[in-house]
Amino acid sequence: MVLASLSPLAEGRAQDSTRAPASPAYSTMSVGIAGGRTIDDGALADFWDSGTTLRLDVYTRFHRGDVGAWLLTLPWDARSAEQPDFRAYIFGLDWRFTRSVTRWLRPSASVSAGNFLSTFEGVETKGLKKESEIFIGASAGLAVGVTRATSLTATVTGINVFTSTPIRTTFATVGVSHGFATPGWLRGVFE
Amino acid sequence: MSVRRGVRRAGAIAMLLGAAGSVPASAQLTPREVITRAEIEAAGWVRLSELPFAVPGASRTTVDGVTVLGNVSGLPTWEIAPGRDEWLVLVDGQPVQPSFAGTNVLDLLPVAITQLDSVVVYRGPAFVAGRVAIHGVLRLYTQRGLRGTHGSASHYSGNEVGDAGPFTFTPAATPNIDNSGPFHALRLTHGDTAWDADLAFRRWTDNITDRRIADRHEAAAAPEAPELWIRHIAPTMRAGVSTANGRHDVHAGIAQLRGTFLVPSLREEQALRTRQGFLGVSGDALLGALTAGSYAVSVSELQADPFGAPLPATLAHRRRDLGATLAINRRFSRGWVEGGGVVAHQRLADVPALPAFSRDVATGAHAFAAAQLHAPWSPRAAATLGHGLDGARMSAAAFATPYADSIQQLLVSLAAERKAYGDDGAWIDLELLGIGYTATTRRASAIADVAWSRLTKGDIRTTIGAAVRRETGLLLLTRDTGGPPPAFAPEVSAPMSLTLGELRATLDFPPTSPIQGGAAYRFSQQLGGWIEAREAARSLPRHLLDASVVFTAFGDVRVRPAVSLASRTHWRDVGGAALEEVPAVTRLDLSLEKWFFHRHLRAQLLARNLLNDIERYHPLGADFRLRVFAGATLSF
Numbered sequence: 001m002v003l004a005s006l007s008p009l010a011e012g013r014a015q016d017s018t019r020a021p022a023s024p025a026y027s028t029m030s031v032g033i034a035g036g037r038t039i040d041d042g043a044l045a046d047f048w049d050s051g052t053t054l055r056l057d058v059y060t061r062f063h064r065g066d067v068g069a070w071l072l073t074l075p076w077d078a079r080s081a082e083q084p085d086f087r088a089y090i091f092g093l094d095w096r097f098t099r100s101v102t103r104w105l106r107p108s109a110s111v112s113a114g115n116f117l118s119t120f121e122g123v124e125t126k127g128l129k130k131e132s133e134i135f136i137g138a139s140a141g142l143a144v145g146v147t148r149a150t151s152l153t154a155t156v157t158g159i160n161v162f163t164s165t166p167i168r169t170t171f172a173t174v175g176v177s178h179g180f181a182t183p184g185w186l187r188g189v190f191e
Numbered sequence: 192m193s194v195r196r197g198v199r200r201a202g203a204i205a206m207l208l209g210a211a212g213s214v215p216a217s218a219q220l221t222p223r224e225v226i227t228r229a230e231i232e233a234a235g236w237v238r239l240s241e242l243p244f245a246v247p248g249a250s251r252t253t254v255d256g257v258t259v260l261g262n263v264s265g266l267p268t269w270e271i272a273p274g275r276d277e278w279l280v281l282v283d284g285q286p287v288q289p290s291f292a293g294t295n296v297l298d299l300l301p302v303a304i305t306q307l308d309s310v311v312v313y314r315g316p317a318f319v320a321g322r323v324a325i326h327g328v329l330r331l332y333t334q335r336g337l338r339g340t341h342g343s344a345s346h347y348s349g350n351e352v353g354d355a356g357p358f359t360f361t362p363a364a365t366p367n368i369d370n371s372g373p374f375h376a377l378r379l380t381h382g383d384t385a386w387d388a389d390l391a392f393r394r395w396t397d398n399i400t401d402r403r404i405a406d407r408h409e410a411a412a413a414p415e416a417p418e419l420w421i422r423h424i425a426p427t428m429r430a431g432v433s434t435a436n437g438r439h440d441v442h443a444g445i446a447q448l449r450g451t452f453l454v455p456s457l458r459e460e461q462a463l464r465t466r467q468g469f470l471g472v473s474g475d476a477l478l479g480a481l482t483a484g485s486y487a488v489s490v491s492e493l494q495a496d497p498f499g500a501p502l503p504a505t506l507a508h509r510r511r512d513l514g515a516t517l518a519i520n521r522r523f524s525r526g527w528v529e530g531g532g533v534v535a536h537q538r539l540a541d542v543p544a545l546p547a548f549s550r551d552v553a554t555g556a557h558a559f560a561a562a563q564l565h566a567p568w569s570p571r572a573a574a575t576l577g578h579g580l581d582g583a584r585m586s587a588a589a590f591a592t593p594y595a596d597s598i599q600q601l602l603v604s605l606a607a608e609r610k611a612y613g614d615d616g617a618w619i620d621l622e623l624l625g626i627g628y629t630a631t632t633r634r635a636s637a638i639a640d641v642a643w644s645r646l647t648k649g650d651i652r653t654t655i656g657a658a659v660r661r662e663t664g665l666l667l668l669t670r671d672t673g674g675p676p677p678a679f680a681p682e683v684s685a686p687m688s689l690t691l692g693e694l695r696a697t698l699d700f701p702p703t704s705p706i707q708g709g710a711a712y713r714f715s716q717q718l719g720g721w722i723e724a725r726e727a728a729r730s731l732p733r734h735l736l737d738a739s740v741v742f743t744a745f746g747d748v749r750v751r752p753a754v755s756l757a758s759r760t761h762w763r764d765v766g767g768a769a770l771e772e773v774p775a776v777t778r779l780d781l782s783l784e785k786w787f788f789h790r791h792l793r794a795q796l797l798a799r800n801l802l803n804d805i806e807r808y809h810p811l812g813a814d815f816r817l818r819v820f821a822g823a824t825l826s827f
Contacts, residue, residue, distance in 0.1 A: 030793055036448075043358075043363075044357065047358075047360075047361050051733075056775060062744070062745070063744075063746070065744035076357070082360070083357075083360045083361060084360060086357055088384070093796070094611065113796075117352065117358070117380075118356060118357050120357075120360070127360060131355075131356045131357065131359065132350055133350065133352075133354055133356045134351075134352055134817070134818075134819050160352065162352035162803075163352075163353070163355060163356035163357075164353050164354065164355050164356075164363075164365040164368075164816065165355070165356075165359065165363045165365075166355075167356065188789070189788055190787060190789070191747065191787070191789060
């Protein structure tokens, strides 16, 4: 999970989102992009090798902490011809709490739940081209502010996919996040 | 008289009509549960067949999550030779029968869950729509008095754990577990002070991928592939007009459900395309300063056709129902009296095996009278007397409040019913099941119910109650497992008796409270009767606890955690000899809702059975594991 620097950094003051927010919910938001690799492939490692991970996320300030959504995608290359390659699209809803250690350093922790979608290559059988599963996860992250609005981020995310053989895998990503005031029209949507 | 004045007067009529009319829930004295629209939304119920799960403390039994067995009263009707020994289902006061062969298909009702204002459930005796209801009432009220033009559209979809996912292509592959849904609902309403109209459309599909069911379907359909999808579609409408003297509504709907279902009493699969059309007119009117009348006339047709793989299709048939209820109510200084009549006719068609003389399967009429006195104990009584195909039928109910003040209330209810077993469609269901005629037996039911409720701090209502139910003339279904095919060889037992006792306690938060919901606990026990009937009643959980709360967090997020606990049950096996155990149910649900666009868009995330424990309600039923649904409703 990317630790987004929401508007507090942009406003030049550190904030602790575990405390009562000084600004109303949805007042600020952030978008982030990151890349990385898996740390642990879990049971999938017996049959597939994971590739490079791309992650996109968007967060907004909530009444407590931040809420957001992230999409993480990565390819899995089969180790034998008996299994097809597949690409995973992992979509999660996230509730994140951050704490300011210094003006520019902000660790965070979050919990998430979502959908683990696998799309298989070369599979034409109806009903087997893609599989959709439920997962829950948790993340820990660190954001380092480089400007008032922009941060470098590092995140470790672990998920547990509720398949018959559980998939427990961990991702590490590094990237960049940019915070800004929520546009009025978008805040109207959130509210 | 102006129309607007007429609208106000229509409200007075509702209060004036005692039993047969569309009496508001608040005017009823009978012990009941009221489930509001807000609670339905917060719980995320998107199908009518989920309503039994919304009733705290009510037994709910299902094999596939779509068909519902039994009723809300606590009688194990799924073990009893089917007929209309079941609950009374009313849509805005119109009786509708969504069942056949002992299986309730609530999705066939001519109303969408999006049209509902509230659901009222009577688990004890009640007098409604000119009928003494012994085995519980499920009463659905649609939203009335709609103003302006409004609409809504919703989409829900779900996913269940346990699929193989990528491991489908490995030696660790397990059978496929597919998604649930999607569930779609559309609604458009328009109204002003004089009239309103409410159009709704619902559609959903569900894939039965539970291996306990799918394996059985595949075996039954072999060598062909079974139909594992359940598909549902239903347009429904209600339109009403308020005149100077009253209110008149018309209900119409066509609901179709296609899929493979289990008939639990026979433990046989049925691949059926079931369609029910309904047209009903109801209303009430002031006939004088203190006199009001109400009426309800309806016609419906249920058609069940076989399709797909050649599974046994003995339930294929067409059933037409005609019904009419007329009531006159007069108020006096010391109370009110009411009288009227009910006429019902049921005819069967497209069942070649059925002799022509037996196609009129339920023709009958009865008169009723009811009264309430403004006197100590507030006594209220009702009685019916009529004649059916197989002889006289009669019923009576009495209600009294020996003690009541602004804080607490003691309510005593007594009700009894006696009829010939051949009445009210019992024959036809037996015929459909391949049993044919049985000797006419006398069927009687009696129930005594005492409830004491008290308002405690914060207007939280606490109720404790006890009930004893006595049933005689019960016919239990068994199957001869020793004979050769055909598979259907059902048998009916000799008439039996059964006595059930029940203790219950409920706690309800007031509707005005920031926290809504409550808890209900029920303990039931067989007190007497034939050993076979007592064993059949062990299919009811002895202990049942439901609790839920709905509260708003942060101003725009609504949260509903709910817990449902039921002790293990025991079911007679196919031959009726041994007992099979179904494990206890421990279910935890969680719903999160968030509004967007200034409350025009409601997004919801639902988790059912969060603990991922075994959730099963029938020995042959599915294991409902952890499943998550996401949905959104857009409204204007």
